[in-house]
Each structure stands twice: as C-alpha cells, then as structure tokens.
Amino acid sequence: MQTKDMSMRKLLGLILYISFILLPIYWLLMMSFKTNEEILAQLTLWPQDFTFKNYITIFTDSTWYMGYVNSMIYVVLNTAITLTVALPAAYAFSRFKFVGDKHLFFWLLSNRMAPPAVFLLPFFQLYSSVGLFDTHLAVALAHCLFSIPLAVWILEGFMSGVPKEIDETAFIDGYSFGRFFIKIFLPMIRSGIGVTAFFSFMFSWVELLLARTLTSVDAKPISAIMTRTVGAAGIDWGLLAAAGVLTIIPGILVIWFVRNHVAKGFALGRV
Amino acid sequence: MEDDLPEAISLFAWMAWTQPTALFFVGIGTIILIMTVYEIKRPCAQRKGFLPIATTRGDRLFISLLTSAFLHLIVLGATDWSIWIALAISTFLLLITLRWG
Amino acid sequence: MTKLRNNKAWWLVLPMFVLVAFSAIIPLMTVVNYSVQDIFDQNTAYFVGVEWYQEVLRDTRLHDSLIRQFIFSFSVLVIEIPLGILIALLMPKTPNWKTSLVLILLALPLLIPWNVVGTIWQVFARGDIGLFGWAVNALGIDYNYTSNSLDAWLTVLLMDVWHWTPLVALLCYSGLRAIPNAYYQAAQIDRASRWAVFRYIQLPRLKSVLVIAVLLRFMDSFMIYTEPFVLTGGGPGNATTFLSQSLTQMAVGQFDLGPAAAFSLIYFLIVLLVSWLFFTTLTYEREDTAQYKAVQHNEGGS
Structure with missing residues (x-):
C-alpha cells in the first residue's frame, strides 16, 4: 500500500514537471496557428481562427526555407568532421x-570552456583571410572547436569500457590497425558514437552567435533569419512562432533515433 | 619562390602582430618545446611538494603560468607598479614552483 | 586499465590537434595582439602596452557585470542540481516505451535553438500575450519583466532552469540506472529508510556524474549570451547584462577592439582557473576511488 502511495506521488511530481516543460512549447505551437490580430487582441488558450498562413509563408519563401537547409548542411558537416x-x-x-x-x-x-564571444572577431577575420567566410564549412569548423572536446571526452569514456584484450586478440589474429578499428572496435562502441553524434548535432544546431557572425548571405542559418520578423510594424509573432516550431522538429527526430542509448550516453559512458 | 613570401606575410597581416606579443609567444613556445624534449629524454614521475596535490613537471609549469597571469592582472588592476615588477616576481615564483612545488 | 606508454599515439591525435589548433590558437594569438594596441582600422594601429588591461580592470561597469555573472551562475547551480536529482529520482526505472517518452519530453528544451528559447520565454512571460505573465498578474502580483529589474532577472533564471535542468536530470538518471539492484535489496533487508537509501547508496554513486553536471552547467551559464539577449536585451538598465553581453557590446557594438580583447583574455583566464579547479578535483576524486577499489579488491582476493 505504501509503495503504491509513493509511486502515485512520484507520478504526480513527474507530471507536474513535464507540464512545466511543455507549457511554454505548447504556447509557441498554438501561437504559430494564430493570426497576428488574434495574438495581440486577447489571450486565447487555443486558436479561435485556425490558420496555416504562417507555415505557408515559410515554405514558399526561399530566403526562409533556405535558412533551414543551410543550418542542416553545416550541422551535418560539423558532426561528420567531429x-x-x-x-x-x-x-x-x-x-x-x-x-x-x-x-x-x-x-x-x-576550448569547450572558452566563451564564443571571446573568439568572435578573430574568427571572422581568420575565415575571411582564408576565403571561407560565408560558407557552411566555416561555421562547421568553428563549431568543431566546441564539439570536438566534448566528443573526445564522451568517446574516451566509452572506449575505456572496452577491454584491451580485444585489441590484443585482434592483432594476434593478424588484423591491421585500420581493419580492426573499423570492423571490430567501432561496432562495439556503437551507442557511444550515436550519443557523440547527438551531442555534436545538438550543439551545432542550437548555437547562434558564431553561426550568425560567420555568414552573411549564402550560408545564413535559420536562427539569424528569424530576426527578420522584427519589422517596421513591430514583431510578426505568428511567423516567429512558426519558424520556432520548425526548429524544434529536427531535434525531436534525432533524439528519437538515439533514445535507447540516451540513458547510458548522458553519463558520458563513465558510470 | 621568393615572390610567395610577401603573400604569406599578408595572409597573416590581419593578426596585427607587434614585437612584444611575438616575443611573448616565442617565449611560451620555447618553454613548451624545452619541456617536451626534456620529458622525452627523461620522463618524470608524479611527486608531492609544497602544493596541495601531487604534480608532474608539466602540471607545475601550468600552475605557475596561471598564477603569474593572475599576478600580472592583480598588479595592473590594484596597484600602480610597473609591469616589470610583476614579471620579476612571476619568474621567481615559476622557478620555485618548478623546483619545490 | 593500465595504459601502454607509446608516443606514436600522437599520430592518432594529430588530425584532431591540427584542426582544433587552427581554430583555437590563431584567434587566441590575435586577441593577445589586439589587446596591446589601439586599432583604428586594418592598417592603423598603435602600440599602447598594458593600458587597456588597466582600463578594463578598473571599469566599475565590468565589475558589476562580473559580480552579476557569479551570482547568476551560483543561483543556477543551487537550483538546477538539486532539482535535477529530484527529477531523476522520480523517473521510472524500467525501460519501456513510457520511459522513452518521458526521456524525449525531458530532452526537448535541450534541442531548441537558444534564440528560440529566448523567443519562447519572451512571449510566454509577457503580461498581455503570454500565459505565464498573464497568470502571474492574475494572481495579483505585479509582474513585468520589461520594466522591473528583479522580474527580468528572475525570468532569465527561470528560463535557464527550464532550459538546462533536464540535462542535470538526464545525467543523474543515467547514473541511477547504473546502480545494481542488489544494493536496493540489501537496503530493504536492513529496513533502510528512503532517506538512508538516497544518502548512502544513491548519492555516492551519483558523484561522478554530478561533477560532470556541475562542470558543464558552470561553464555554460558563465558564457550565457543568446537567451537573455533575445529575452531582455540585457535590460532593463543593466539588470541582466552578463559578461558575454558586455563583451559583445564592446567588440561589435562600439568596435573598441583593444579593450574588448583585453577583456576577453581576462574573461578566459577566469573561466580557465575555475574550470581547472573543477577538473583537478574531478580527476583527483577518480584516482581516490580507483585506489579504494583496488584495496577492496585485494582484501576480497586474499
């Protein structure tokens, strides 16, 4: 009986906390389906005048959707290099x-500790001087500075968990280092690689300061384009909310793929 | 081949080098180089000196460099002393830490 | 695990080293060069020695923003670490689809771009169009984060708690999952109280993940920029102007390259010192436990 009480209380606490997490996101989602008139006129819990207009604007305007494409390109590049x-x-x-x-x-x-603001200007000049300014590669390389340290940290934890005898046996069996590494070793730390990819992806996807500074037109990320919603007539709340909602989706997809490794990987393989 | 050289220099012109900072980095680079060579020739063991933790030679170097950086900042921020006084004290501390730390 | 001594391992590290050094060392050298010069444009710069350092170190506005930064980082740690542990304790232990769902929902805030996090709270906390601001006002509390400094500061803190507590919770959750069931069974036989189980079984096993959590949360909260920038723009007044914000204003807003560079280096040194202290305690802790385990092992074997 007592344990049942406990688990009920636990469940209640968990539900409370998750609603705390979801409420702001729910609010953003609802706003993206409202017209600006409705948003500004009164407080409504769900859209009275349901509209897809905001999403249509984003998907039909190339400056908008190219922002998503640009972000995806440098995020994938960053993860691969890392x-x-x-x-x-x-x-x-x-x-x-x-x-x-x-x-x-x-x-x-x-390097993971260095505040990005410290490197802002020299980065701009460094990448300009080697002709990388406003390319996806520049953003990917700059993000590497922060994602590689974490990646090495996580992977080292996972690799230390693999007994060294496995390496030795493989070398005795005549495997070359390269073949051993790719054929035997990497599959053994699959979940570590998944989690590392997740972390690199996550960091690169959410970062704004460097991505905005290192691009101007061709590689402009979505987070920088979102500032455009502030116009002469005030902020276009509906459009801003819709763009925000669309930035959450890639994250959900990625965590769905690594959900089974999350518990182990979040401890960076060190438990 | 000689024509390439000015171009290589202009590639780094934006870094705004000055003589003192160049000397500073050459100094740091030399210290690291010497320590590396020394370490390869005669690998050192961890030991316990007057610092609260057991350290290797490299640790002691790092600790004293970080200490002297903060010492310089304190001298610059809180006093009107010349920067050379801070440098002298730092060098002295560096040698002591390396030997007995 | 005993490691072999082999300097050829450098060849495996080299690609990473070159890549990181390219993006780390060249900019760092440039910052040092800037910090001793008065720079007007690409070709006009005058050597000024340590003048900028003196100026920056004696700037009271920067002192204020440093103090504000430490108070903020400290509050973040004090709130998020216990809350994260609590949430981790509440989570279901059996792996099934419900647990996966909880994990994904928990991780959601971590995957939202930082400026969008700012936007979400900018809207959510407004008194006229946001649910939170409206609800607080409806309770009879006068709340307006755009005009009241305390409200603004609390909103930034609440936003950070919303944004980052899940990271602490997930770290602790994975730490808890690694505790063998036998420990709990032994505790049950001893009729240990819930508190005793937490204090003597769960907390010690959480130590290593907690150090990681504290380290990551300190580093990230110390360089917070985007979220308060979007939410409050550093205001009202300077109430939510943290270090990164002051720095970016100086470098990009006023284009004072010299002072900004000197400031950057001081900022970096502070983070380096605190992180080094954390890191040393972390590795020291691990060596202690390793020795302890070795002793236990020997006793068991003999």
Whole structure:
C-alpha cells in the first residue's frame, strides 16, 4: 500500500514537471496557428481562427526555407568532421600514455570552456583571410572547436569500457590497425558514437552567435533569419512562432533515433 | 619562390602582430618545446611538494603560468607598479614552483 | 586499465590537434595582439602596452557585470542540481516505451535553438500575450519583466532552469540506472529508510556524474549570451547584462577592439582557473576511488 502511495506521488511530481516543460512549447505551437490580430487582441488558450498562413509563408519563401537547409548542411558537416577526427584521438587517449597527454586533454576541454564571444572577431577575420567566410564549412569548423572536446571526452569514456584484450586478440589474429578499428572496435562502441553524434548535432544546431557572425548571405542559418520578423510594424509573432516550431522538429527526430542509448550516453559512458 | 613570401606575410597581416606579443609567444613556445624534449629524454614521475596535490613537471609549469597571469592582472588592476615588477616576481615564483612545488 | 606508454599515439591525435589548433590558437594569438594596441582600422594601429588591461580592470561597469555573472551562475547551480536529482529520482526505472517518452519530453528544451528559447520565454512571460505573465498578474502580483529589474532577472533564471535542468536530470538518471539492484535489496533487508537509501547508496554513486553536471552547467551559464539577449536585451538598465553581453557590446557594438580583447583574455583566464579547479578535483576524486577499489579488491582476493 505504501509503495503504491509513493509511486502515485512520484507520478504526480513527474507530471507536474513535464507540464512545466511543455507549457511554454505548447504556447509557441498554438501561437504559430494564430493570426497576428488574434495574438495581440486577447489571450486565447487555443486558436479561435485556425490558420496555416504562417507555415505557408515559410515554405514558399526561399530566403526562409533556405535558412533551414543551410543550418542542416553545416550541422551535418560539423558532426561528420567531429566524428572523423575525434574517434582516433579518443582511442589514443583511452589506450596509451604519451608525452603531454593530460595537458593536451585539458587544453582541449579549455576550448569547450572558452566563451564564443571571446573568439568572435578573430574568427571572422581568420575565415575571411582564408576565403571561407560565408560558407557552411566555416561555421562547421568553428563549431568543431566546441564539439570536438566534448566528443573526445564522451568517446574516451566509452572506449575505456572496452577491454584491451580485444585489441590484443585482434592483432594476434593478424588484423591491421585500420581493419580492426573499423570492423571490430567501432561496432562495439556503437551507442557511444550515436550519443557523440547527438551531442555534436545538438550543439551545432542550437548555437547562434558564431553561426550568425560567420555568414552573411549564402550560408545564413535559420536562427539569424528569424530576426527578420522584427519589422517596421513591430514583431510578426505568428511567423516567429512558426519558424520556432520548425526548429524544434529536427531535434525531436534525432533524439528519437538515439533514445535507447540516451540513458547510458548522458553519463558520458563513465558510470 | 621568393615572390610567395610577401603573400604569406599578408595572409597573416590581419593578426596585427607587434614585437612584444611575438616575443611573448616565442617565449611560451620555447618553454613548451624545452619541456617536451626534456620529458622525452627523461620522463618524470608524479611527486608531492609544497602544493596541495601531487604534480608532474608539466602540471607545475601550468600552475605557475596561471598564477603569474593572475599576478600580472592583480598588479595592473590594484596597484600602480610597473609591469616589470610583476614579471620579476612571476619568474621567481615559476622557478620555485618548478623546483619545490 | 593500465595504459601502454607509446608516443606514436600522437599520430592518432594529430588530425584532431591540427584542426582544433587552427581554430583555437590563431584567434587566441590575435586577441593577445589586439589587446596591446589601439586599432583604428586594418592598417592603423598603435602600440599602447598594458593600458587597456588597466582600463578594463578598473571599469566599475565590468565589475558589476562580473559580480552579476557569479551570482547568476551560483543561483543556477543551487537550483538546477538539486532539482535535477529530484527529477531523476522520480523517473521510472524500467525501460519501456513510457520511459522513452518521458526521456524525449525531458530532452526537448535541450534541442531548441537558444534564440528560440529566448523567443519562447519572451512571449510566454509577457503580461498581455503570454500565459505565464498573464497568470502571474492574475494572481495579483505585479509582474513585468520589461520594466522591473528583479522580474527580468528572475525570468532569465527561470528560463535557464527550464532550459538546462533536464540535462542535470538526464545525467543523474543515467547514473541511477547504473546502480545494481542488489544494493536496493540489501537496503530493504536492513529496513533502510528512503532517506538512508538516497544518502548512502544513491548519492555516492551519483558523484561522478554530478561533477560532470556541475562542470558543464558552470561553464555554460558563465558564457550565457543568446537567451537573455533575445529575452531582455540585457535590460532593463543593466539588470541582466552578463559578461558575454558586455563583451559583445564592446567588440561589435562600439568596435573598441583593444579593450574588448583585453577583456576577453581576462574573461578566459577566469573561466580557465575555475574550470581547472573543477577538473583537478574531478580527476583527483577518480584516482581516490580507483585506489579504494583496488584495496577492496585485494582484501576480497586474499
């Protein structure tokens, strides 16, 4: 009887907290289906005058939907680059001692700690001077500075969980390092790779400051385009809300794919 | 080949180099290089000195560099002393920490 | 696990090192160069020595924003860490579709672009068109985050709690999942109270994830920029102007490159120091437990 009481209280607490999370999102979603007149006229819990107008504006105007495409391109690029260089590095950290390993590791983490605002201007000039300004690659590379440290950290945790005997057996069986790494080792830390990809994706998708500074026209991300809704006639709330709702969807898709690894991966493989 | 050189320089002109900062980075680079070579020739073990934690040579270097950075900031922010005084104290601290830290 | 000593491992690290160094070291050097010069344009710059450092270190506005930043980061940690642990304790333990659903709903705020988070709360907390602002006003509390500094500060804090507590909760949840069931059974046999189970079984096992949570939350709250920028624009007055905001105003708004660079370096040094302290305690903690485990193992074996 007592345990039933407990679980009821737990459930109630959880429901309360989840409503706290969902209410603001619900409000945004409802606003995106309202007309501006309705939003400004009175407080309504759901749209009286249901409209898809805001979404139609976004999907028919290329400056709007190209923002989403641009964001997706650099996010995918960032995730790919991060995984490619972080995997071997994390392997080295998890298996070997080498000169300066601890300091290298801390230096990496310190980049994750550097406030993006510090690097804003030099980044702009660095990428301009090598002709990368306003390309997707520039944003992807800049985001790498923050996603690689976290990726190495997570992957190193997962790799340390794989017994070293597996490496040794494979080498005795005549596997080359490359074949062993791709054929045997990577499948063993699948969930770690999934979670790392999730984190890289997440960071790159939500960041605004660097993405906005490093682009002007061709690679302009959706978050920068959203500031356009502030016009001479005030803020176009409905359109802003619709654009916001559309930015949440990719995140939901990604977490759906990694949902089974989340519990393990959020502890960065270190539990 | 010689024509490439000015172009390479202009590629970095935006970095606005000055002589003091260049010297500063050459200094830091040299220290790291020496420590690396020294470490390869004679790997060092962790030990416990007057610092509250056991440290390696590299840790002690990092700790003293960070300390001297803050020492410089304190001298600049709170006093009217010349920056050279801070530098002298820092160098002194660096040597002590490396040896007995 | 004992690691082999092998300097060839550097070849595996090299690609990552080159990539990160390109984006990290060159900009950092540039910032140092800027910080000692008065820069008018691309070709006109005068060496001014440490003048900017003196100016920035004695600027009372920046002192205020530093203090505001520390108070904010501290409040964030004090609220989000216990709340996150609580939520993790409430979560169902058996893995099924319901648990997956809860996990996804929890993770939602983490996946929303930061400026959209700002937008959501900008709307949600308004007295005229937002549910939250309207509800608070209806309760008879005079609340307006665009004109009252305290309201603005609390709104930014509430937004951060909404945005980031799920990260702490998910970290703790995965920590709790790793506790073997045998521990709970033993506690049941001993008739341990709920509090005793938490204090002596769950909390110690959460230590390592909690350090990660504290580290991540400190670093990120210390560089918060986008959300308050969208929500309040740093105002009213300077009530919600945090460090990143002051810095961006200086560098991009007023184009004072020299002082902004000096400020950047001081900012970076502060984060570096605090993070180094956290990191050292983290690795030290782990070595202690490793030794403890080794001792236990030996005793068990003999």
